[in-house]
Amino acid sequence: MTALSEAPLPALDKQPIHPKYRPDIDGLRAIAVLSVVAFHAFPSLIQGGFVGVDVFFVISGFLISSIIFGSLEKNRFSFLDFYTRRVNRIFPALLLMLAATWGFGWFSLLADEYTQLGKHIAGGAAFVSNFVLLGEAGYFDNSAETKLLLHLWSLGIEEQFYLVWPLMVWAAWKIRVNALILIVLVGGISFALNILNVHSDSVGTFYSPQTRFWELLVGSLLAYVTLHKHQHFQIWREISGQTARNILSITGLTLLATAFALTTKSNQFPGWWAVLPTLGAALIISAGPSAWLNKNVLSSRLFVWFGLISFPLYLWHWPLLTFARIINSGTPSIEMRCSAIVIAIVLSWLTYRLIELPLRNISSKVRVVFFLAFMGAVGTIGYITFTSGGLTSRPTVQNSKAINEQFVATTGWKYAKNDTCLTRYNFEYAKTLPWWFCSTNRDQPPTTVIIGNSYANHLYPGIIHATPDATVLSMGTCDAGHIVNAEFPGNPCSLDSPKRQNEYIDNIIKSSGTVKTVIISGITLVDDESYAEKLSSRISYMDKLGIKVVIFVPHFTLGYNPRACFARPFKSPEKDCKFGLVVRERLLHIFNGLAAKITKHNPNVLFYDQNETFCSNSGCSMVIDGMPAYRDEYFHYSEYASDQVGKNFIKWAEKNGVKLD
Structure with a gap:
């Protein structure tokens, strides 16, 4: 097998090379998504659950790079095919979630809330949510728990990687630069920027692609090693025994468990803390499907099932939890959060069975054109919602217009x-x-x-x-x-x-x-x-x-969100904003x-x-003549x-x- 820096083989087939399906990777996806969902619903239960996103980054880097490296070496790589497959994989569930969130927001959100949702829909449709959120971060930013599409920041990072990385690898292959050099160079710079900036600009480091790409490149490095293990890494043969593989997977799981247990919001993250989940995920993948943990646990039917619905589950769970927080003007009850998670799982399974699987049987070109047009329409609607101030002609806003106008983001x-x-x-x-x-x-x-x-x-x-x-x-x-x-x-x-x-x-x-x-x-x-x-x-x-x-x-x-003192769609006032x-x-x-x-x-x-x-x-009362004394959750007049x-x-x-x- 030739390295990427060597001359390509004659074209035999135009189809790209895809790695063999590994159920254990779907099982690892299950761990990643369930940890994120658990953290968002019950943060005290698994305080470091948010690092599941970093596990997703490694998996994405591994699979995408495996396709790129393998296809280039067989002279079967096509940018059109690559991006067509990405559109067909990502757009169906994302479009459904964006449209449903906008639709439910029409009936449930006040003007300022709907304005922000429109902005985030436009950002999500353009895959720049991380930049939109970075631009909002600061003193006047409303809390993360009330941003309905906050979770799309990670999708933005991945899509930006998908845009940049294939071009870089292809260019390196054309000029006969070994891909390993490219991985180490780009990954090293990204990791260094992460370490250097995390203390002075933690928010920027969290959301910026240049400080997060190294996590996907850990997966890319693993893809390169796996592809060339017999040519360039003779030591692989020596450590590829069953015992060594078991040690790799168990060590990887231990690192993940440590990350879930010890990483907190107060840590300077990503920084050095992100090494735990990324290295842990890489070790589990590198152990291969025959390792005991991978074969008997991660490849089990339950783990694989959650892995198959992991993408729609990631998309659905956050808006459902956030709608509950917004409508309740605070943290919803345990029962309500559990219900939201159950609904998210059901919606995810339906999305997978009724949307993702059937669409795979439709012509790829037809699907791409449809998805791109639909995404453009959804993004445009979001932008119009944002620029119009939340579509104030909606009955939801008009029914309590005077009060709602006082609530200003x-x-x-x-x-x-x-x-x-x-x-x-x-x-x-x-x-x-x-x-x-x-x-x-x-x-x-x-x-x-x-x-x-x-x-x-x-x-x-x-x-x-x-x-x-x-x-x-x-x-x-x-x-x-x-x-x-x-x-x-x-x-x-x-x-x-x-x-x-x-x-x-x-x-x-x-x-x-x-x-x-x-x-x-x-x-x-x-x-x-x-x-x-x-x-x-x-x-x-x-x-x-x-x-x-x-x-x-x-x-x-007050010790609670002042919106709780006023009726809103689907909710009567819970508080009265009065005290002795x-x-x-x-x-x-x-x-x-x-x-x-x-x-x-x-x-x-x-x-x-x-x-x-x-x-x-x-x-004393913080409601004057039926009007709110505060305009936001930070108690500004x-x-x-x-x-x-x-x-x-x-x-x-x-x-x-x-x-x-």
Whole structure:
């Protein structure tokens, strides 16, 4: 058998070379998919179950590379045939899942939820979900558990590998470069990027193809070794005895079990941790179908059955679990999660039996044209859903339009920044930050400045609406009391970033000469001397300029998603967003200690309790006039709540001699 760097044999057949079917690999697929499903449904049961995706990567790299290497050596490789087979394998189940998710979302999702689903459908149809998710990652990102197509990130990685790897191998074969060199070179670079970047950019390392390709290339290396074991790896003959094969498979299973048990979300993953599942999967595959574990366990009917439906099961399980989370505004009951998994298994079997198998008997060319057209249509519908703001004409949205309009995905909060502010205050350093608040209501020097984090910015609409004559500037990203923080990769408030931001904002306040009042909000609720001193230093700077400083008492938050307080399709309200005055008293007790420390250094500072808007003598409610006080799961004010707080603050400001205009 010739190596890929040698001259090809004369063409005998145009059909590509496919590796012999191995039921044990389907069994390994079963372990991979069941671990992922178990982790998503019961994360405390198998905390490292998500590494099942890495097992899939190795399997995919092994099978695809086996086809490419074998076909090239027999002069039977065809790009058209290769990609045709990929379309026929992947598109049927994926199209069905995307269409069904969009269809159920029509009846069950609110505008912002459906908008995000449309975006992710478009990304999934184009196989760039990993890039879409990477672009969303950050402070304003909603939790992963509410993203209906989050799981398609791994499919994006695989498809990008399928696009790039055959071209690279074919080019290497054409110029007579040994494929082993290519595997080691590309895989080594990918693994090095993974190790180098996982600490500084864990999210980017997780979703980026260049830092995950090495896992598929582990499978490619195994494919090359298997194909050339008699020519280039004489040692293979010495270790290929039954005992050695059993040791390989048992060692591989042990590594997988270790990965499932020890890998957690808090680990820097993939990094070195990803070596456990990838090496484990590679050892199991390398042991061959005759190893005891592979032959008697992985090749058993139950494991093979789950392996055969593993792809549709991976596709179906996550949307079902996520719909349950969204509709319940939180983690669904154990019974509901179990039901979702049972439904996913049934749907997967039906997809395999009624969609995937029958379609194999239809002309390949006809199927490809149909699938490509259908995928284009689904992607277009998703994009239209995204750009139209979630198709707000749907009855689901119209039936509670006023309430639903208050729920805004944090990425869609229109008051975070505007062009007027960004043009007037061109802070070059802010361009390097993942988020930066910069909004002003007119192109003039400010009379009122709001500083702090997102809990300061959410006051901005209420204040500009209540004081139309004031020129209000909302700027910043970090807690006003933070000067230098610990390193938090990807966080704009790491290291000396808060100090640099504070200096820029302070310079605006000083140079304008027009600022009458500075509002500080979003401070940390701690009775701490060091923190109080940092805040006091900031306040003293304003005080020396003759500027009145008002600190807002931290606002209430809940221990559950505020959407749970409102009816939605298929669900009545589970919560009422109400609580007793004892919660307010507890909050004020902590804050009063901090306020006393600040006042000791800054006797002119004023404090405003924004929670008065939500409380009466009988208790507190985060539903005002039937409207939600929060716009998202992170307890940022809705525009309606911001307006109510703004109105009450202006009344208080007038009584206390605080001028905003």
